[in-house]
Amino acid sequence: MQDPSIISPQWLVNHLNDENLVIIDCRFRLATPQWGYQQYLISHIPGAFYLDLDRDLSSPIGKHGGRHPLPNPETLAPKLESLGITWGKTFVVAYDDFRFAFASRLWWLLRYFGHFQVALLDGGWNGWTKEGYPVTDQLITPKPGQFMPQLQSDWIVDINTVKEKKDLPSVTLIDSRAGERYRGEYEPTDPVAGHIPGAVNAFWERVSDEQGYFRPLEEQKPLWSPYQDSSELILYCGSGVTACVNLLSLEMLGYKNTKLYPGGWSDWCSYVVDNS
Structure with missing residues (x-):
């Protein structure tokens, strides 16, 4: 494998x-x-x-x-x-x-x-x-498993933690959305355009090619090298989904200081709307 x-x-x-x-x-x-x-x-x-x-x-x-x-x-x-x-x-x-x-x-x-x-x-x-590999429309009946979650609770942060840490020099806040959404030029989904103040942009699609294959790790290293000295990397996207692609890249490159802000921009801007 x-x-x-x-x-x-x-x-x-x-x-x-x-x-x-x-x-x-x-x-x-x-x-x-x-x-x-x-x-x-x-x-x-x-x-x-x-x-x-x-x-x-x-x-x-x-x-x-x-x-x-x-x-x-x-x-x-x-x-x-x-x-x-x-x-x-x-x-x-x-x-x-x-x-x-x-x-x-x-x-x-x-x-x-x-x-x-x-x-x-x-x-x-x-x-x-x-590749021409087999496909089917048949549904199968699984054998029951046994799943008892043991949460890695320190892998996530909420909006208050983001507010506390986003401006610390040792912490890098990474927006995983497309550049035009990060810059506020285009917002198809959420009620407010823009990004969390202090965030840098690293579009999640960069870690794969247009055919959907994971790029060689040597090609991915430069994507994250600007942040390699950060003590903590906090990643977000629109709603905690595509940021996981970036977390996959970082994990495979050996980064162990990553966190996910699951609420992402959609959570952040829900408070902006409340206060407007």
Whole structure:
């Protein structure tokens, strides 16, 4: 196997029948939330189950907390069990068709829950089908697993912590959204345009190529070298989803000082709207 956080389509096709493997389809579109599950029902990798960003990998939206609050462990854990995932044992492979945007959320969540046996499929769904590997519309019944989360609670920060730390010289706050959203030139989703004061910009799509393959780590090192002397890197995006792609890159490069602000810009600007 390659790096444990990224596996190739060739590896997966050779391990489809492994008893200790669970595959999760995470395809999703923010503008059409039902699209991913509809695509899954039409065709998916044999043996794969589906987890939905809105329904499974997030909590219901509140006044604050952002557009995709982290899921309640007591809600998600039984769902993971029902898919045959046993904490600390089952090897999970997640995929999407959007340059890791949604599969990385599951990758990060499982690790946040203390389950480190998880990887992403390099090239995702598009790479899999391009290689001509098998697909199916058949649904299977999983064997029940046992999942008892052990939260890595120091991996996340809330808005108050961001306010306290964002201007410290030893801390770097990283906005993972596209440059035009960071600069406030374009905002398709949230009610306010711009970024958190003091944040730098590192667009999440830079860690993959246009075909959805993870760029070689040597190519990714320069993306983060400006911040290598920071004591802490706090990452955010619109709602704590695509920032996980950047967290994946940093993890694979050996950074251990990273935190996620799950609420992201959508949480931050919900207070701006309140105060306007």
